[in-house]
Amino acid sequence: MSARVGVRLSPTPRMERIKTLLRTERLPHMWCPGCGLGILLKVFAEAVLESGIDPDKHVVVSGIGCTGRIAGYLRLDGYHVLHGRPIPFAVGLKTSRPDLEVTVISGDGDLLTIGGNHFIHAIRRNDDINVILVNNFNYGMTGGQYGATTPPGSRTLTSPYGHIEGAFNVPYLAAALGANFVARWTVLHERELKKAILEMFKVDGFALIEVISPCIIYGDMNSIPPLEMMKKFKENCVIDHDADLSKADLDPTGEKPIILGNFVRRERPSYQTLYSRIIEKARGGRRG
Amino acid sequence: MAVSVNGGLIKPGVYFMRGNEAAVEGALIAGCRFFAGYPITPSNEISARMSRRLPEVGGYFIQMEDEIASIMAVIGAAVGGVKSMTATSGPGFSLMQEAIGLAAMIEAPIVVIDVQRGGPSTGLPTLVGQGDIMQAQWGSHGDYSVIAYLPNSPQEMFNLTIEAFNSAWKYRVPVIVLADQTVGQMIEKVVVPPLEEIEIFDRIKPDVPPEEYKPYDKRYLIPPMAVAGEGYRVHMTGLTHDERGYPTTRHEVSQWLVRRLVEKVQANEREIAKWEEYETEDAKLVVVAFGITSRSAKRAVREARNRGLKVGLYRPITAWPFPYWRLEELVSKGAKVLVVEINMGQMVHVVREYVGKENVEHMPWAPGAVPPPEVILDRILEVYPQ
Numbered sequence: 223m224s225a226r227v228g229v230r231l232s233p234t235p236r237m238e239r240i241k242t243l244l245r246t247e248r249l250p251h252m253w254c255p256g257c258g259l260g261i262l263l264k265v266f267a268e269a270v271l272e273s274g275i276d277p278d279k280h281v282v283v284s285g286i287g288c289t290g291r292i293a294g295y296l297r298l299d300g301y302h303v304l305h306g307r308p309i310p311f312a313v314g315l316k317t318s319r320p321d322l323e324v325t326v327i328s329g330d331g332d333l334l335t336i337g338g339n340h341f342i343h344a345i346r347r348n349d350d351i352n353v354i355l356v357n358n359f360n361y362g363m364t365g366g367q368y369g370a371t372t373p374p375g376s377r378t379l380t381s382p383y384g385h386i387e388g389a390f391n392v393p394y395l396a397a398a399l400g401a402n403f404v405a406r407w408t409v410l411h412e413r414e415l416k417k418a419i420l421e422m423f424k425v426d427g428f429a430l431i432e433v434i435s436p437c438i439i440y441g442d443m444n445s446i447p448p449l450e451m452m453k454k455f456k457e458n459c460v461i462d463h464d465a466d467l468s469k470a471d472l473d474p475t476g477e478k479p480i481i482l483g484n485f486v487r488r489e490r491p492s493y494q495t496l497y498s499r500i501i502e503k504a505r506g507g508r509r510g
Numbered sequence: 511m512a513v514s515v516n517g518g519l520i521k522p523g524v525y526f527m528r529g530n531e532a533a534v535e536g537a538l539i540a541g542c543r544f545f546a547g548y549p550i551t552p553s554n555e556i557s558a559r560m561s562r563r564l565p566e567v568g569g570y571f572i573q574m575e576d577e578i579a580s581i582m583a584v585i586g587a588a589v590g591g592v593k594s595m596t597a598t599s600g601p602g603f604s605l606m607q608e609a610i611g612l613a614a615m616i617e618a619p620i621v622v623i624d625v626q627r628g629g630p631s632t633g634l635p636t637l638v639g640q641g642d643i644m645q646a647q648w649g650s651h652g653d654y655s656v657i658a659y660l661p662n663s664p665q666e667m668f669n670l671t672i673e674a675f676n677s678a679w680k681y682r683v684p685v686i687v688l689a690d691q692t693v694g695q696m697i698e699k700v701v702v703p704p705l706e707e708i709e710i711f712d713r714i715k716p717d718v719p720p721e722e723y724k725p726y727d728k729r730y731l732i733p734p735m736a737v738a739g740e741g742y743r744v745h746m747t748g749l750t751h752d753e754r755g756y757p758t759t760r761h762e763v764s765q766w767l768v769r770r771l772v773e774k775v776q777a778n779e780r781e782i783a784k785w786e787e788y789e790t791e792d793a794k795l796v797v798v799a800f801g802i803t804s805r806s807a808k809r810a811v812r813e814a815r816n817r818g819l820k821v822g823l824y825r826p827i828t829a830w831p832f833p834y835w836r837l838e839e840l841v842s843k844g845a846k847v848l849v850v851e852i853n854m855g856q857m858v859h860v861v862r863e864y865v866g867k868e869n870v871e872h873m874p875w876a877p878g879a880v881p882p883p884e885v886i887l888d889r890i891l892e893v894y895p896q
């Protein structure tokens with residue numbers, strides 16, 4: 223049998239286009255075959271190119287986890303910080319450097335479990351940052367334990383008898399907290415995802431995209447082979463921008479459709495915008 | 511605000527000021543333009559004054575949801591090239607430890623003012639303690655170095671906060687101002703010198719174009735620092751990384767990196783460390799005391815001198831690096847040492863390491879009060895070599 227698997231050596235035109243934004247010397251990446259993170263990396267790089275914002279001004283901040291490794295593959299100013307803490311790091315950077323376009327890309331466990339407190343407060347404060355939250359329903363990096371987005375009933379490394387806790391419904395939570403932009407896409411909706419990222423860059427205030435991404439560890443433990451999982455994400459979804467978010471909870475192990483869309487657009491001024499007015503007031507019109 | 515301003519900065523002159531507030535004015539002069547913090551006694555005067563003063567100088571204040579968020583925001587600002595700090599006390603300082611390790615690892619220059627209170631746990635929120643000496647250097651996992659200053663007056667809160675910023679940006683390490691409740695909250699004379707007499711150290715910028723730049727260039731003990739948005743496209747990670755900033759598990763890289771993180775301060779300890787001596791030249795007994803305790807100890811030393819005893823005071827102004835060489839010298843000339851501190855024994859271990867256990871006596875003191883001069887004097891009389 224001739225080997226049909228392997229790495230294609232000549233990059234596709236799409237890859238060629240984003241090459242300047244990748245640390246190609248670090249490839250191949252460390253993600254498992256069947257993981258959705260490579261697609262997100264590509265789509266995000268394309269969005270940066272198309273954003274009209276100088277790539278030198280784009281900054282990516284990641285926490286710890288498989289998703290957290292994204293910052294290290296992008297040839298942008300990138301910071302791979304502590305587990306659960308990319309949001310406050312990004313808040314400090316953006317607040318003190320309003321000229322930067324700061325995007326957090328991190329995992330569900332990172333942003334919602336250990337980092338849940340920062341998540342809710344950054345939305346409440348309306349910090350002017352972009353957050354791409356990759357939901358793969360578990361802690362991928364540490365071997366597949368359950369976290370705050372693991373659907374009830376799932377089997378994971380630490381819920382071998384089935385998960386008995388509830389899961390966060392991310393868009394519902396973010397919308398209730400007052401986020402200015404809330405969207406959900408899967409990595410298989412590349413075009414829609416890229417558009418959402420481009421829109422997110424324009425938002426003044428907290429913008430969130432939940433990106434649903436297959437994790438083969440989670441799939442394995444719930445007897446969903448990688449391809450079937452992808453098919454599910456592609457076929458078992460409903461795009462509804464006006465969806466009732468209270469019903470947008472997810473269960474990739476069951477038949478419930480996955481609700482996708484750009485759900486929330488608000489124009490609450492960000493902390494950073496309001497703070498610039500405080501500076502003006504305190505300086506009484508003085509400059510320099 | 512009662513201060514006159516000068517481009518937003520405090521005007522040179524003589525002030526009557528609280529230690530915590532003097533630290534804020536020092537920080538602003540040093541170039542601090544970002545503060546993130548979470549309320550905690552006895553440091554609250556720092557965030558209160560920062561919230562009012564920072565916008566006046568065009569800087570940014572934010573109150574975060576906890577101390578972990580505060581220090582992460584401070585590190586975020588630092589990698590953007592903005593001088594930044596937070597202030598806290600024991601419980602908050604404990605929460606910050608993981609992030610202090612991150613700052614050390616990515617070599618982000620940050621300043622933390624820890625106004626020490628009584629511990630452990632919630633302890634004595636409004637009363638003095640000196641129990642964070644060890645935590646300041648060893649609080650995070652793994653090996654790294656910090657610089658920690660020990661002010662004993664509002665004037666030193668001002669001076670040493672400026673120095674803390676200079677050291678942080680010069681050596682790219684976390685710098686702690688280890689104040690204590692009494693020094694932080696007491697009101698005393700503070701002299702603000704003409705601004706042009708104050709030395710300010712700014713970031714060492716890269717001198718090569720982005721294509722040639724390596725964030726942790728092996729040619730340097732302290733590499734020049736590119737910041738976000740300058741086109742250098744840096745990658746920084748808390749993972750063990752090579753000179754490009756890329757993660758690696760290679761042991762020789764770990765050797766190079768971790769040794770350097772420690773050596774940055776070690777190799778410069780004589781330049782960084784500071785201390786003050788009082789009547790030590792002929793001393794048969796040298797009292798080692800720092801922060802507010804040093805002021806009580808000085809009184810006791812003076813009293814001992816009045817009684818004809820050859821007693822001196824050695825006051826470390828940096829806990830880390832510890833100024834050990836001069837103390838070694840005094841002991842080699844025959845002096846014994848008595849360490850007085852508001853804890854059950856922290857700096858005493860450092861002193862013993864350098865001058866030998868047999869030469870060191872200790873006076874532990876529980877948090878909540880400064881040891882009175884007469885109690886220190888009693889201990890001096892007890893241990894004074896006959």
Ligand SMILES: Cc1ncc(C[n+]2csc(CCOP(=O)(O)OP(=O)(O)O)c2C)c(N)n1
Nearest residue numbers: 286287288289305329330331332361362363
């Ligand atoms: C303070 C701390 N606790 C635990 C860990 C171990 N840890 C590393 S990655 C991770 C989970 C990551 O899960 P998630 O954020 O969902 O990212 P994924 O790997 O699924 O993309 C954990 C718990 C850590 N690095 N730091």
Ligand SMILES: [Mg+2]
Nearest residue numbers: 329330360362
């Ligand atoms: Mg995950």
